[in-house]
Amino acid sequence: VILDKLASTAAVKADLTRLGELLSRIKQAERRFPDLPLGTVVAHIDAYRKTPLPDEYQRKLTGKKVVLDDLLDLSRQQGAAISGALAAIGAVQNEIDRRTS
Structure with a gap:
């Protein structure tokens, strides 16, 4: 749910706390179910966490305090990492579905 929300909006530094909580839960699941490919989900979320936009980036952008190219990059x-995370989550869910059906 958090990833779906972030997929439709840019993540700012204030979002990192919620993302850290999500990542913690996924790492717990990874330890409980080491045979599921949760490591790829963790890797993509880690990559996403390393690319937050500055808080209030829209205001800073209009004040020309932030370089547009940096924000676009x-x-x-973020888009690539979130797409990868969602695809990895889909793969894990498919594996769970395969094992439980």
């Missing part, structure tokens, strides 16, 4: 990285 971070946004592209």
